Amino acid sequence: MKPTDELTGMLVLVHPELTQDPANNQGKIGIITGAELEQDDVYVSFGKGEQALYSTDALLVFKPEKDLYTTIMTDAREAGPEVFKTLFQINLMQQHGTTSVMKKAMEMVADNKILRDLSMDTLENRLANQLQQQQDQSFSR
Structure with missing residues (x-):
């Protein structure tokens, strides 16, 4: 499966501190509907036919469960x-993983910089970390 296929349907938070957003969706939660990662283009739907284009560094996603747990404990x-x-x-909400539960979790952190900084990362960093993990696994075989 291509990384772009894996992104489709993923919930994202448009970075609330994004300085330039022609769609004016800072702090809004949307769903990725497509991506062209070679161009750093991610299409995000906000419902009711509203869609906007973002780069991977403008979108926030939750850290993976184990990473967030480590952050919590440290x-x-x-x-x-x-x-x-x-x-x-x-x-705990991540363990359920349903879209509605994860949307509720994003709403909990959207307006709190400390919570956002501790629990979320940019999509750009998440993709880079996944790529690094895949490369590490390839080399260890």
């Missing part, structure tokens, strides 16, 4: 009990 404790509790709740 960095979140210093951020305070409310942050710790919310991140732990999000990590």
